Amino acid sequence: MSYAVKEIFLTLQGEGVHAGRRAVFLRFTGCNLWTGREEDRATAICQFCDTDFVGMDGENGGRYLAQDLAAKVESLWGEGKSARYVVLTGGEPMLQVDDALVDALHAHGFTIAIESNGTIATHPRIDWVCISPKAGSDVVQRRGDELKLVWPQQGSEPDLMEQWDFANFLIQPMDCGAESENRANVVGATDFVMRHPKWRLSLQNHKILGLP
Ligand SMILES: C[S@@+](CC[C@H](N)C(=O)[O-])C[C@H]1O[C@@H](n2cnc3c(N)ncnc32)[C@H](O)[C@@H]1O
Ligand SMILES: Nc1nc2[nH]cc(C(=O)O)c2c(=O)[nH]1
Ligand code: SF4
Numbered sequence: 715m716s717y718a719v720k721e722i723f724l725t726l727q728g729e730g731v732h733a734g735r736r737a738v739f740l741r742f743t744g745c746n747l748w749t750g751r752e753e754d755r756a757t758a759i760c761q762f763c764d765t766d767f768v769g770m771d772g773e774n775g776g777r778y779l780a781q782d783l784a785a786k787v788e789s790l791w792g793e794g795k796s797a798r799y800v801v802l803t804g805g806e807p808m809l810q811v812d813d814a815l816v817d818a819l820h821a822h823g824f825t826i827a828i829e830s831n832g833t834i835a836t837h838p839r840i841d842w843v844c845i846s847p848k849a850g851s852d853v854v855q856r857r858g859d860e861l862k863l864v865w866p867q868q869g870s871e872p873d874l875m876e877q878w879d880f881a882n883f884l885i886q887p888m889d890c891g892a893e894s895e896n897r898a899n900v901v902g903a904t905d906f907v908m909r910h911p912k913w914r915l916s917l918q919n920h921k922i923l924g925l926p
């Protein structure tokens with residue numbers, strides 16, 4: 715099988731428990747909760763997406779076979795063999811991730827993390843599972859390493875999610891583009907954590923740092 719890839723780049727993980735960690739990001743084309751077209755945003759299940767995942771025209775984008783994709787990820791990481799870390803994201807990566815890719819990345823010495831909306835069960839051999847639920851979708855992947863809820867989302871119920879089997883619970887303020895609204899979301903998320911100590915605040919550090 716081949717994979718449709720939007721872009722691949724070396725950066726720091728900006729979000730969540732592993733924020734600050736050097737990582738290759740492998741962004742797949744396509745999502746099951748939005749077409750990625752602006753004219754469809756208002757009617758999509760997920761309406762706040764901050765990412766362009768349409769097409770294969772980004773940095774190192776294209777159609778890849780598993781071995782070639784793992785080799786590209788390795789070349790972007792560089793020489794060092796220690797602490798190799800790749801983040802599978804999108805779009806929705808679980809539309810494409812399969813045994814062949816997971817095995818090829820592991821064979822190249824990578825620890826594999828995923829950012830998924832949880833509507834498709836994640837691959838069992840992925841090393842770090844981060845699920846970010848979207849209100850109005852059916853989350854089937856209710857266990858993992860990190861639950862990262864974007865805040866606020868009308869109709870999302872953190873009290874129920876707290877019963878799911880995750881090692882870490884995080885709240886991430888929604889980026890709406892507008893400064894005052896973003897500020898209000900940071901304040902709201904901070905206030906939530908102060909009232910719910912099981913949850914931690916996740917900020918999008920890469921945006922603060924000007925990294926991809
Ligand atoms: C672009 S998504 C791709 C992976 C997967 N489709 C998902 O939603 O988890 C990567 C992460 O960015 C988060 N995200 C997307 N748009 C955001 C926004 N406007 N503000 C804050 N986080 C956002 C998602 O919730 C998810 O945790
Ligand atoms: N630096 C950086 N960290 C991230 N963490 C999750 C991201 C994503 O879009 O999945 C992301 C991203 O796009 N860039
Ligand atoms: S599920 Fe993820 S990739 Fe899809 S539209 Fe929502 S945030 Fe974007």
Ligand SMILES: [Mg+2]
Binds near residue numbers: 764765
């Ligand atoms: Mg992003």
